[in-house]
Amino acid sequence: MKKLRAIDITLVGMFVALMAIGANITSIAPFLHVGGVPITLQTFFAVLAGLILGSRIGSIAMIVYMLVGLVGVPVFADFSGGLGVILKPTFGFIVSYILTAFIIGxxxxxxxxxxxxxxxxxxxxxxNYLFGTNWMYFAFKFWAAAPAGFTYKMAWLWMVPPLPKDIILSILAAILANRLEKTVLSKGQFKNLKRAS
Structure with a gap:
């Protein structure tokens, strides 16, 4: 395994902080919940991590984010944290950020x-949507208290409201990453960031 450089560690920390901020955007807009699923900016930052940091460092950033939350730091949605989050139906989305960043990278x-x-x-x-939504469905079916009449179709219907937002933000993340690649990321310590990862 390649050694992490100081710049890699710095960027991992930065993206952990961005994920925490994106997860808790609902603290200033508490109405952004649909079927118990908080509408957040985590997908945007996970996508950006894969685009900017590459597969290795991007996925490491998402792993660190997950681990920071699991040890009890309130970095997940609604300022939650701790091992109990694993049992929440939405934990699959947190796991999916690792896959998202890795595949994009x-x-x-x-x-x-x-x-x-x-x-x-x-x-x-x-x-992110496929993994997270299927995890949520099976969580409700096997260990979480499902709402009355809960079905697989209902799980996907809950994902419709945030879908346009995530499509738009994913495209914006791509445009931003491409712009950064041509400017900031092509100079200094950032040069060849993804290839070094």
């Missing part, structure tokens, strides 16, 4: 460019 590690960035961002968002 793999897609853009070797061949950056706006078109690739947009496709990778949307693929990563789809992975």
């Amino acid at each position: 793999k897609m853009v590690d070797k061949k950056p460019g706006l078109a690739i960035y947009i496709v990778a961002a949307l693929v990563g968002m789809a992975v």
